[in-house]
Amino acid sequence: MAEFNTNPEIVQQENLVYKRTDLLTEKALSYCPGCGHGTAHRIIMEVIEEMEIQSKTIGIAPVGCSVLAYEFMNIDMQQAAHGRAPALATAVKRLFPEKFVFTYQGDGDLAAIGTAETIHSCNRGENIVIIFINNGIYGMTGGQMAPTTLPGMKSSTSPYGRDVATMGNPLRITELVAQLPGTIFVTRQAVHTPSAVRKAKKAVRKAFENQKLNKGLSFIEIVSNCNSGWKMTPLQSNEWMVDNMFPYYPLGDIKDSEKA
């Protein structure tokens, strides 16, 4: 392959248009290649950087692949027991009402073991932001079936595909919390294409702005891939996500109290 050298006339500090935000630490992300977690981390940190609230933000890390989020996000963070991030966020927000508090949770954390905490904190309308990464599987532990696993989807504990008759239906928890009066902004986004990333970033920005104005709980679901758990390459998993996940988990705003 021919060696291509970058043009030193263009690669100058004054011509910089995009670089990795400094609010992410230098540590290499522990996620698999192509995982949407990295992009989700980055858009949250970019929003915090743009709002200049680095010293005023407290994040709550979950249990799951993103358990080490506190190693990558250069802000104050706590790590909650499995599924209890919304409960911990409630406590932090009530003790420090002037701080910005968000939780960052996966589907095994938020939609399975932490369903009660999620629903009750949404129903109480705690003034926090919940960011929910949905990849339809327990990625960290080896791709077991999660409540969000699609019908017929193969996982390591449903090798013949999820059978709805015996294993139940996938849980659309985002639609569920949108019913509750405590939530102010409920949306579903993705991070597989540049336009989707930009839309998701706008939604995260809006959620933090809502918290600034003490409006109530904002809930952002990010449908993501899990190429290791789904046993695909990153690009195949993104295609599979578009073809299979999006029909069941359609993107867009589900509830926006300002527009209503």
Next chain:
Amino acid sequence: MAKVKGEIVVDTERCKGCEVCVPVCPEAVIVMAKQVNRKGYHYAQPVNDACTGCTNCAVVCPDGAITVYRKKFTEIIESEIEH
């Protein structure tokens, strides 16, 4: 005629070779290198100077390995750009 030229710089040690940046590039600038980095991943690298600095690749990169530069040239200076 004004011309916008871009340039990407890939942090080859941070790149995990997921190839998500390859199909999103409208100018087909990025390919995966034959060489590997210290972790054994084939990293992304630019192969031509068609980059417009649209930042699509950097926005989707899960590891934030791509830095994008963009410069507006007010007159065509092709001979300078090629060298």
